Amino acid sequence: DTAVSQTPKYLVTQMGNDKSIKCEQNLGHDTMYWYKQDSKKFLKIMFSYNNKELIINETVPNRFSPKSPDKAHLNLHINSLELGDSAVYFCASSHSQRNTEAFFGQGTRLTVV
Amino acid sequence: QQPVQSPQAVILREGEDAVINCSSSKALYSVHWYRQKHGEAPVFLMILLKGGEQKGHEKISASFNEKKQQSSLYLTASQLSYSGTYFCGPTPRSNDYKLSFGAGTTVTVRA
Numbered sequence: 183d184t185a186v187s188q189t190p191k192y193l194v195t196q197m198g199n200d201k202s203i204k205c206e207q208n209l210g211h212d213t214m215y216w217y218k219q220d221s222k223k224f225l226k227i228m229f230s231y232n233n234k235e236l237i238i239n240e241t242v243p244n245r246f247s248p249k250s251p252d253k254a255h256l257n258l259h260i261n262s263l264e265l266g267d268s269a270v271y272f273c274a275s276s277h278s279q280r281n282t283e284a285f286f287g288q289g290t291r292l293t294v295v
Numbered sequence: 296q297q298p299v300q301s302p303q304a305v306i307l308r309e310g311e312d313a314v315i316n317c318s319s320s321k322a323l324y325s326v327h328w329y330r331q332k333h334g335e336a337p338v339f340l341m342i343l344l345k346g347g348e349q350k351g352h353e354k355i356s357a358s359f360n361e362k363k364q365q366s367s368l369y370l371t372a373s374q375l376s377y378s379g380t381y382f383c384g385p386t387p388r389s390n391d392y393k394l395s396f397g398a399g400t401t402v403t404v405r406a
Contacts, residue, residue, distance in 0.1 A: 215394060217396075222398070223331075223380050223398065223399050223401070224397075224398045224399070225331075225337065225382055225396040225397075225399065226297075226396075227393060227394065227395045227396070230393055230394075237393070238393045272336060272337070274394070276394065282342065283327070283339035283342065284327070284329075284339065284384075284394050285339075286336035286337050286338070287336060288335075288336055289335075289336055
């Protein structure tokens with residue numbers, strides 16, 4: 183069973199479109215994250231949710247809107263896609279109180295053309 | 296605020312050693328280390344929770360100096376499988392909801 187799963191794995195879309203990436207974890211974790219990794223491999227945190235509540239929003243354009251319907255899911259919706267949004271997006275989860283490892287999803291490679 | 300890692304990249308021959316340093320501008324509670332192979336997701340290596348504590352994973356070990364707000368990752372007798380990008384993720388407190396990484400260090404091990 184996959185611990186953290188993201189869909190889709192690849193996403194190619196045109197500028198101006200709206201798209202969503204879904205993430206689910208079956209580890210019983212209470213904290214979930216979205217990261218953006220650009221071509222230089224910099225792994226930048228975008229959002230952090232704890233028990234469905236937004237905790238961290240790292241100066242991400244408001245075209246990006248995360249939604250957490252329950253503790254096991256954290257989706258990312260992106261409006262009016264721009265060329266600069268092309269990157270690999272990773273979802274991750276961890277347990278906040280145990281300071282244990284974070285598990286990452288396989289990543290979604292978004293290409294905006 | 297992201298941690299600062301050095302060096303940015305290192306090339307090794309099999310069997311050589313390397314050290315990757317990670318420093319933070321904030322007081323630290325713990326430091327996570329992850330490795331990401333090309334085209335894959337980052338994978339957990341270890342967490343260091345106490346100052347001065349060393350942990351190991353295969354022939355990869357790490358130390359944590361909370362006074363200096365630094366951690367170092369030691370690759371000993373490197374193997375081809377050690378190639379990848381290494382990320383440190385320092386956390387300032389025990390229930391931190393922000394696992395933040397830096398730019399990483401790319402390690403290439405050649406035969």
